[in-house]
Amino acid sequence: MNFDLTEEQQMIQKMIREFSADKVAPGAVERDRMKAFPVEVFKELSEMGLMGLPFSEAYSGGGGDTISFAIVTEELSRACASTGITYSAHISLGGAPLHLFGTEEQKEKYLTPICTGESFGAFGLTEPNAGSDAGGTQTTAKEDGDDFVINGSKVYITNASHAKHLAITAITGNEGGKKEISAIIVPTDAEGFTVIDNYEKMGLNASNTTELVLDNVRVPKENLLGKRGNGFKQFLVTLDGGRIGIGAMAVGIAQAAYERALQYSKERKQFGKTLSQFQVTQFKLADMAMKIELARNMVYKAAWLKDEGRPFTKEAAMCKLYASEIAMEVANEAVQIHGGYGYMREYEVERMMRDAKLLEIGEGTSEIQRMVISKLIGC
Numbered sequence: 001m002n003f004d005l006t007e008e009q010q011m012i013q014k015m016i017r018e019f020s021a022d023k024v025a026p027g028a029v030e031r032d033r034m035k036a037f038p039v040e041v042f043k044e045l046s047e048m049g050l051m052g053l054p055f056s057e058a059y060s061g062g063g064g065d066t067i068s069f070a071i072v073t074e075e076l077s078r079a080c081a082s083t084g085i086t087y088s089a090h091i092s093l094g095g096a097p098l099h100l101f102g103t104e105e106q107k108e109k110y111l112t113p114i115c116t117g118e119s120f121g122a123f124g125l126t127e128p129n130a131g132s133d134a135g136g137t138q139t140t141a142k143e144d145g146d147d148f149v150i151n152g153s154k155v156y157i158t159n160a161s162h163a164k165h166l167a168i169t170a171i172t173g174n175e176g177g178k179k180e181i182s183a184i185i186v187p188t189d190a191e192g193f194t195v196i197d198n199y200e201k202m203g204l205n206a207s208n209t210t211e212l213v214l215d216n217v218r219v220p221k222e223n224l225l226g227k228r229g230n231g232f233k234q235f236l237v238t239l240d241g242g243r244i245g246i247g248a249m250a251v252g253i254a255q256a257a258y259e260r261a262l263q264y265s266k267e268r269k270q271f272g273k274t275l276s277q278f279q280v281t282q283f284k285l286a287d288m289a290m291k292i293e294l295a296r297n298m299v300y301k302a303a304w305l306k307d308e309g310r311p312f313t314k315e316a317a318m319c320k321l322y323a324s325e326i327a328m329e330v331a332n333e334a335v336q337i338h339g340g341y342g343y344m345r346e347y348e349v350e351r352m353m354r355d356a357k358l359l360e361i362g363e364g365t366s367e368i369q370r371m372v373i374s375k376l377i378g379c
């Protein structure tokens with residue numbers, strides 16, 4: 001057993017922590033208010049070589065590991081969760097399926113621009129009638145000569161306005177009445193492809209969440225990602241990795257909310273004492289610190305298992321479920337400790353609470369995580 005980060009992981013943590021404090025945190029309130037995508041932050045992350053962190057150097061990636069990816073996601077989210085989700089989705093949903101299932105040519109053509117930051121990574125699974133039941137996909141891809149002709153729509157897709165291409169799921173056939181779902185890479189500038197960016201969200205306001213409309217979009221058959229009919233399975237594997245990203249985001253948000261509550265409790269005086277002198281506040285903060293520690297350990301364990309090439313589906317679901325639920329609890333308590341000030345935008349804990357809620361929904365709701373875990377423990 002060794003709970004220490006490697007030298008390289010420590011170096012990445014120090015670098016991204018400093019960058020997040022200096023360059024990401026200062027604009028977070030304003031970006032949330034203005035729904036402004038963090039363009040400048042991502043230019044710098046590209047220059048720092050972090051946009052392809054866990055992918056092979058052969059495609060301009062950083063050759064890093066999943067723990068380092070989790071560290072970067074955690075630190076960015078601690079400063080600004082909109083930046084955190086953009087990064088997490090870029091890597092774990094956008095880049096990962098290409099890295100895992102792409103051919104050599106597909107990786108060169110589509111993964112490389114993701115690693116350099118030239119294109120953002122995105123992933124199109126959810127549809128108006130297929131959310132938790134992602135196999136309920138209705139988008140179709142019909143063969144026509146050397147092409148697929150795709151029709152359908154996708155909802156809530158992160159980063160698509162800034163992506164040059166993305167993998168989506170579509171029905172490519174019916175085998176014995178069973179839907180054949182495949183993954184297909186679609187350029188976002190293809191004729192008939194529309195990206196709509198007009199959701200009014202509760203939180204993560206500076207992140208890009210879009211609706212996609214595919215109206216007779218024609219792509220060559222060589223854009224098929226992985227084996228035909230394996231699209232659904234591939235996306236489930238992709239989501240396992242994505243859940244580590246959501247867990248890391250949750251730890252980052254919870255850490256930020258806790259730090260602010262701790263600091264505030266030492267400054268605010270009522271009844272002649274600081275809040276931190278009341279045992280009720282001390283116990284709240286102790287519980288917050290404990291839960292964050294447990295969540296972080298679980299996120300790192302899932303990431304470590306993935307890096308070791310061992311099964312990690314259960315642990316990824318556990319870390320996502322636990323970390324997202326404690327992030328909501330911690331952010332809620334942080335608002336409570338701030339009292340009326342906590343309800344005000346400038347104190348930021350209200351933003352953290354709004355942002356944290358998505359983590360109990362995206363990449364499989366808490367209920368779906370419990371279903372995954374119960375199946376894997378043999379229920």
Ligand SMILES: Cc1cc2nc3c(=O)[nH]c(=O)nc-3n(C[C@H](O)[C@H](O)[C@H](O)COP(=O)(O)OP(=O)(O)OC[C@H]3O[C@@H](n4cnc5c(N)ncnc54)[C@H](O)[C@@H]3O)c2cc1C
Nearest residue numbers: 123124125126131132156157158209361362363364365367
């Ligand atoms: C900001 C944001 C970003 C997103 N980014 C992406 C993205 O980049 N790519 C992408 O493909 N998707 C994305 N999503 C979609 C997200 O993954 C889905 O919203 C999520 O999986 C839930 O699906 P749904 O919204 O259709 O809810 P539903 O599936 O309709 O669920 C509604 C409720 O019913 C519960 N429920 C459903 N089935 C069961 C069951 N069998 N047993 C018990 N309870 C059940 C759910 O847990 C939930 O509480 C994003 C969503 C948001 C809000």
